[in-house]
Amino acid sequence: MSQKKLTVVLSQAQGKDPNRRAIEEEIAAALLMEPGIDLGIVPALYDLHEGHTGRLYLEGVQGDMVVISWLYPRAAYWLLDRDGIQGKLGETNIKPADNNDDEDEEGEEASKPKGIGSVKVQDRFIFCLDLRDAKDHRTYVEEVRRILTECKQRWAAAIPESKPAMVQLGMNISAPALNGAAVLNGATLLNGNDANGASFLKEEMLKIPGRRWYPVIDYSRCTNCMECLDFCLFGVYGVDSLERIYVDNQDSCKKGCPACSRVCPEQAIMFPDYKSPAIAGAPVGAISGLKIDLTKLFGGGDALVIAAKERDKELLRDGRDAVGLSVGIPKRQPDKKDSPKDDLDNLMDSLDSLEI
Known part of the structure; x- marks a missing residue:
């Protein structure tokens, strides 16, 4: 029919x-x-x-x-x-x-x-x-x-x-x-x-429900890398029967904290109510395949550092110890050997040193 x-x-x-x-x-x-x-x-x-x-x-x-x-x-x-x-x-x-x-x-x-x-x-x-x-x-x-x-x-x-x-x-x-x-x-x-x-x-x-706060996963971008699972220390994420990452305990998510979204390398984690469009689900784009961390360029600090600080804040509220960058921080190029800085490295170092 x-x-x-x-x-x-x-x-x-x-x-x-x-x-x-x-x-x-x-x-x-x-x-x-x-x-x-x-x-x-x-x-x-x-x-x-x-x-x-x-x-x-x-x-x-x-x-x-x-x-x-x-x-x-x-x-x-x-x-x-x-x-x-x-x-x-x-x-x-x-x-x-x-x-x-x-x-x-x-x-x-x-x-x-x-x-x-x-x-x-x-x-x-x-x-x-x-x-x-x-x-x-x-x-x-x-x-x-x-x-x-x-x-x-x-x-x-x-x-x-x-x-x-x-x-x-x-x-x-x-x-x-x-x-x-x-x-x-x-x-x-x-x-x-x-x-x-x-x-x-x-x-x-039309009965108005209570306000909620939890992550939403965009599976068209999620590569199942599990970095969010490693980073979150509040038991929000889990793995289903197909060994796919999913939001297991949404009520354990800390209201207003989007730290796991910042950690995701593919921008696959969204918090629809968050003030930042990139975290709230705005279209994900790139410039000639080169992703630029605008938070660094505008003095906001590295995204991973911000995420770690947000996580520590919630850990302390729960009466737990802060862990900083020692737990769950991804090493995305662990096998890359140190090499002399090139012109792009020098340019980025110069931008980092600017007080803007």
């Missing part, structure tokens, strides 16, 4: 920012009137815990889906993947205002994904839109319309040759639902059904 409607999930911002609420309401009002759209509204994706009605709603969606949130698309996609809501990442046309296509293409070519990838990816597409990329709600409505057209074309091409239907007289095919809505455990739908006809109470869907 082909998909008939496109599910659009609008994830609300944390807090009560009136400007963010305004654009959310404008988008919701417009999409409720759009034919071919099932709209669901949930709290912030990052805060949805297992068992929250909004999370159950997302888990019940079977077909193509558009997720509109206040997160970078990369962070939103892998956050959903982490929660078992999987699919292929769909291409979108909304880009940040300062996005440079030429630079992006060069960066993508120079930094092709070499990660281990996800497992058991569902045969559908998930399109992620960042509400910070445009100020006009109509931009998002138009993009949803474009995506719906794209999906309809794919759905039509996938429809198999129909066969005569068999009907058993007297069989109750589907029980009528209250006011035409499907019912799950006595709950009435907020707006739109998932593929299974499940429905949820508005109050439960």
